[in-house]
Amino acid sequence: MKTFRAAAVAGTVIALVAACAHPAGGTDPSSVPSAVPVSHPADALVLRVSYVGGFTTPTELASRLPVLSVYGDGRVVTPGPHPAVYPGPALPVVQLRHISTASTARLVALAVAAGVGEPADYGQPPIADAASTSFTVLTEKGKKTSKVYALSEADERTNGVTAAQRSARAKLRKLLAHLVDESPTIAGKGKGHVASV
Numbered sequence: 564m565k566t567f568r569a570a571a572v573a574g575t576v577i578a579l580v581a582a583c584a585h586p587a588g589g590t591d592p593s594s595v596p597s598a599v600p601v602s603h604p605a606d607a608l609v610l611r612v613s614y615v616g617g618f619t620t621p622t623e624l625a626s627r628l629p630v631l632s633v634y635g636d637g638r639v640v641t642p643g644p645h646p647a648v649y650p651g652p653a654l655p656v657v658q659l660r661h662i663s664t665a666s667t668a669r670l671v672a673l674a675v676a677a678g679v680g681e682p683a684d685y686g687q688p689p690i691a692d693a694a695s696t697s698f699t700v701l702t703e704k705g706k707k708t709s710k711v712y713a714l715s716e717a718d719e720r721t722n723g724v725t726a727a728q729r730s731a732r733a734k735l736r737k738l739l740a741h742l743v744d745e746s747p748t749i750a751g752k753g754k755g756h757v758a759s760v
């Protein structure tokens with residue numbers, strides 16, 4: 564029961580933080596393909612990356628936040644910094660920043676170019692207890708989703724994966740790296756704030 568309540572409160576916190584902010588602009592990542600901005604409702608979830616499953620505790624699963632959520636008005640919600648204290652906070656910390664409409668469109672275009680939502684065989688690497696990485700993008704043709712098992716754990720040297728599967732996985736691995744680590748718009752050089760409870 565406590566786990567369910569924690570998950571519900573965490574979801575409410577994310578929704579409130581995302582709904583109460585006002586766009587502050589951002590910088591377009593130069594490496595993202597150019598795209599014509601598509602008119603999305605402000606509250607529409609246009610891009611999300613999250614981890615699903617894996618061998619971990621029920622508490623961790625209930626409080627796990629998406630790696631990245633991008634909304635139609637340019638809001639970007641990511642997990643915030645985790646304080647190095649024990650015990651840690653009861654609820655997760657979220658960070659909110661904003662990007663321009665053009666940047667949002669380019670991130671959507673990058674996800675589409677990486678093959679999100681397209682039929683592909685990503686294989687099943689012989690790695691135990693790993694999580695799957697789920698990508699969701701909202702395009703003019705509707706919502707598209709791809710889920711890849713052990714995306715970060717398996718690489719080009721992993722056995723049990725064919726060359727075609729490695730190629731398909733590499734595209735999504737590169738997309739994940741851009742969204743989480745490399746994009747100056749997402750990685751913290753824009754304006755934003757952290758909300759904690």
